[in-house]
Amino acid sequence: MISPEHPPVPSRRSWLLVAALLGPGLAGATPPPGVPGEVLARTAAQAPASDTEPRAPTREELARYTWLSKDARIRPLEAAVPPPEGYTRVGVEAGTFAAWLRGLPLRAPGTPVLHFKGGQVLPADDARLAAVAELDIGTANLQQCADSVIRLHAEWLWAANQKERIAYRFTSGHLASWTKYASGERARISGSKVTWVKSAAADSSRGAFRAYLDLVFMYAGTLSLEGAKGRPTKDDVRPGDFFVLGGSPGHAVLVLDVAADAGGRRVALLGQGFMPAQDFHILSGGGDTGPWFPLETDAVATPFWKPFPWTSLRRFP
Known part of the structure; x- marks a missing residue:
């Protein structure tokens, strides 16, 4: 079993406080001190109140995410993780992998990352962790x-x-x-x-x-x-692409979503499994854009691996 050394855990960020405030029923609410009103307005528009708290999956979600149990309590990714202030999610076509990932079911806030034997890998309050997907791992050390x-x-x-x-x-x-x-x-x-x-x-x-x-x-x-033949460029990155550095061990992270501001600057949500086999989870970038990672750099740095150069970006056919 390989257990790469984890980097030091950074301090908690102010975006977590903002996220805690962005709960249901915010439409028309008076923003607390230090939280711009447009943040509340945008979040209320993008994330219906019924989707910001864990709930049972709908019939459509059970058909789209077929591993789900009807007894699960979930939050769709798009509702649970709004883009940073001033950013808007990029357009995606209905029915695509990108659109499907936006509805990825997440577990309740405060969920830790567990490995395939049920032990804790990351505590729920780890600053490098944004959310945990509602996705089974299996009982063997395989789904890394x-x-x-x-x-x-x-x-x-x-x-x-x-x-x-x-x-x-x-x-x-x-x-x-x-x-x-x-x-x-x-x-x-x-x-x-x-x-x-x-x-x-x-x-x-x-x-x-x-x-x-x-x-x-x-x-x-x-x-x-x-070895995937799809080699998108930095300017063409979209949800469903992935960064991969091959090796034994190597690492891969999946681009779950992309957002852009009025100036064309983009950020991405990144998710990963890891060693040993463990819950798939959304990473947190640790900067001013909360869990979203800036894409205007020469390489994309994540908390658990060396930076991914743009030449490591791949796309499924």
């Missing part, structure tokens, strides 16, 4: 950083009924497709050689899909993602 990126992309394709597009490469370069796995074929691995053999009954159930993902998690990683 690259795996979490793959998991979310695969879940979107599954919910969007684009199952024929679910396919990811092992570190060896061999392609593992869901359609092949669902037909009953299984990977037979010998060293760096991978062959697919018909050895199971056809099964396209949700349970089989999770078993397929665990197989991908076992044999894929940051080196797999680093």
Whole structure:
């Protein structure tokens, strides 16, 4: 088990106080001292009161985020994490991975990050932590950083009924497709050689899909993602892209959302899984833009890894 050294925890930031104040029923409220009225107005418009507090998932959300339990208590990402003052979320097309990520269900405020055995990795008040996703990890040490990126992309394709597009490469370069796995074929691995053999009954159930993902998690990683052909530029970054530095260990973070101000300056929400396998969580940038990370720099610095150069930005096909 690899446990990279964590950097010192920075002090708590004033944006947390503002976030605490931006609760339901703010439309028309008098802003507290030091909180601009336009912050309240914008937040009230972007995040309906019913979505700022944990609630049961809607029928639509259960269909879009198919791992959810009807008993879960969630907050959609877009409502729970408003953009910084003066920024507006960039436009995204309906039905895309980017739009799907904006509704990603989050757990209640004050939730810590737990690893796959149930132990705490990050306390709820860690200044580097903005929120925790309502997403299962599994019971093995598999769903780490690259795996979490793959998991979310695969879940979107599954919910969007684009199952024929679910396919990811092992570190060896061999392609593992869901359609092949669902037909009953299984990977037979010998060293760096991978062959697919018909050895199971056809099964396209949700349970089989999770078993397929665990197989991908076992044999894929940051080196797999680093080989992705989509290479967006700094000026073209959008939700659903990811930064990846391949290695053993390497690391990957997912761009969950992007916002821009009137001058064209952009910020992003970034999320990650990590080692050991643990809850997928939204990182906090620790600056004036709260949990949002500035994108006008030569490299994007995150709290748990060395800075990601723009040449490390990738996009799924």
